[in-house]
Amino acid sequence: MTGRRGGISFFVTLLALASLLVSACSQQTPTADQTATPGVAQGQPDLNAEVLLNAGGEPDTIDPQKASFVNEIAQAAFVFEGLMTFDATTTKPVPAAAAKMPEVSADGLKYKYTLRDGLKYSDGSRLTAKNFEYAFLRGCDPTQSGDYAFVLYIVVGCEAWNNMDPRKVSPAELAAAKAKVAIKATSDLEIEFTLTSPAPFFVPITALWIGWPVRESDVKKGGDKWTEPATYIGNGPFKLTEWKHNEKLVFERNDNYRKKIQFRKITKLMINESSVALAAYRNNELDLVGVAATDLRTVNADPELKSQLIDVAGSCTTYYGFNVRRPPFDDPNIRLAFAKSFDRVAFVKDVQQGIGKPADGGFIPLGFPGYDNTDKEQLYDPAAAKALLDKASPASKAGLTGLKYTFASSSNAKTRAEWAQNQWRTNLGVTVELDPVQSTAYSALFKKGQEAPQLFSLGWCADFPDQQNWHSTVWLTGGLSAGRTGYSSKAFDDLARQADKESDPAKRDALYNQAGKQLSKDAPAAWVDYDAGKRIQKPWLKGITDNPMDYGIPGYFAMEKIFVVKH
């Protein structure tokens, strides 16, 4: 398996080299495209246009309540719209199917949403609060839900029902648990949620795919195949008209959508090699394509492609995790020494080809609420790092011999690992052995607690733009990364828990910032970089407002502003 992977990256490199050669000696002449409509003046939106995008690989599922990967959510996002969505420029939650922001009860526990009047599904039938009730309940349903059910655990009854094993309890018990879930459509236009504790972050959660209004009749009728075009009916800007598995997905404008979309069709091809996608882009088989770091040289070598290059903000932070349960990283001095001894700026420049931003403000990335550039705890400072290492206890320092760095293997991860290995050797005088692991086997390593890897790669990508999804989900005692590192700090937990419940936005932000600094100082992990991307897009594609939360669909949150000019 590894050999085969090596083989692929080898020929991808070859393809990149070949494209360098070709781009050096050929110029591109854009050919007439079949999507242009006669009679549309130059520079005017072509309402009949088709946009060609790359879906990467075949999505494992496009069921909103089951989706968890970007290329799964990205397909559902064309077809469905939630109660809320995010503002394209500020990333703040704004009403979508809801008519206005929810009404919150005085105790902060009840959230009431009112729908817009006259909402319709793409087949013309009416969309009511009942549909949302079904969808949100489905998100908690142990027989239906997927990886993201946890975001609804803040709703009364959801967690208990979701944790039941349908094979072990009776249908009556399941039904009883379902009846206790506090998600109720109180009229055709109103739906109410009751929470287990005050949670201002519930509003962005109601924008997420887990609550997109899948229809019960479609799920019943389609069964396992309900996500095929015939029964995959939604209320979003497009409808799914064709899905040729492993080949393409075709979406056409939904004229019953509440906004006017200015082009007719989106075809998403499934090209899983980035170099092939780049070649397809040059051949006008794609209108927009992400540029991998490995292809950046090719793009920069071609003046035309270079002029089409755009920076895209990301939503993830990558970091090195430390197992704080045993030497050497049971000593915070050693953790902080490691965190302060690699040059993040050089990392982004040399390893990432300038794609991304050095992590200069703690755990939460630039562009997200909670990014805090006053957090200087882990700033690159080799001298300070050395001093910290000298201060460390001898018992912990003994653990540095034979230290291994464990990561989920890919050619990119290997380059990153080798770079870090070199930095620690140069700046700290510590030799770290590299330990790549198959990605499907990675999680299993952390079930051993104490014996879990000592030093390892980690990352977190935003599910929704709120500090709770970063600090509390990831680092509260028992949280995802806290569990892997063994980190448990009362000081941090208290601050984050207090912030989670705080209804005053200013106080809430301040509390989270305090928690963030505590976290950086405790250093259960060393922040490396905030991810970002680059893409190229054809000059005829206009009006795209980028946003880091856009599910990989550039301009998604202002889809009505995107248009295609005649070309």
Added chain:
Amino acid sequence: MLKYTIRRLLLVIPTLFFVALITFGLAKAAPGSPFDRNPDKPPKQEVIDRWNRFYGLDKPVYEQFAMYVVNVAKLDFGLSVVRQRPVVEIIGQGFPVTAQLGLQALLLALAVALPLGVISALKQNTIIDYVSLFFATIGTTIPSFVMAIFFIYFFALGLKLFPITGWGTPQHMVMPTIILAMGAAAFLARITRASMLEAIRQDYVRTARSKGLREQVVVVSHVLKNALIPVATVVGPAAAGLITGSFIIETFFSVPGMGREYVRSILALDYPVIMGTTLLYAFFIIIANLSVDLVYGMLDPRIKVAK
């Protein structure tokens, strides 16, 4: 002959059983779980346990294997644990594409290789021979992915003759078919040439010539018929190779075939898809070999397969 065929067909069952056993063992020996799709955001253990129970992955491995064999005997290949779609449906969508691509390539390879091999043998050591040898060498030595890159940049981006990605129209099929056929064509052409040369030097050919038969008759019914026997033996494995081995081509031209799905299933530990695809591929290779053995007996009466 019939008895032999039936016996060979019955042997398919134990062969497939062992292929299944080995594949199952290897897949289970690979570390990890199909539900660990995202190393950074693993699902909760309760959720993984639930899925394991749903797919029967919580049972002992031998029990899982026994269950699998019983189900396969009933032609039930199970549900993809990652895609939650029936394996039969996934293979049913991808395999016809891969098979079509493979068959097209095989026909093209034969159409090119046989005449080329025959002509270059008959015109041994002439310019025609050298030219065809040159192309045969290129075909065998240059890997398909290099050819793919060359074709993409020359015929698609340069001359704008063909689209790069996709499947369905004849234009989409030209480049992948030619490139996939190339290696096999070169190989078959060389085998044809070599066995032609050997056949030409046989006594029965000299006899035929001395009887005063026309050159055409000598070549077609004496040389060619005998020369094709070694060719026929390699066509079977070559066909199986073309039908099952187009993964690289499928990746380069985004062909919605089985090869890409197979590799995905292995990386994702999608056990039922790994098993289903391996068994299907094994079945095709067995059938290809069997057909060769049968054809062999027909071409050369000296070989008695029926014994």
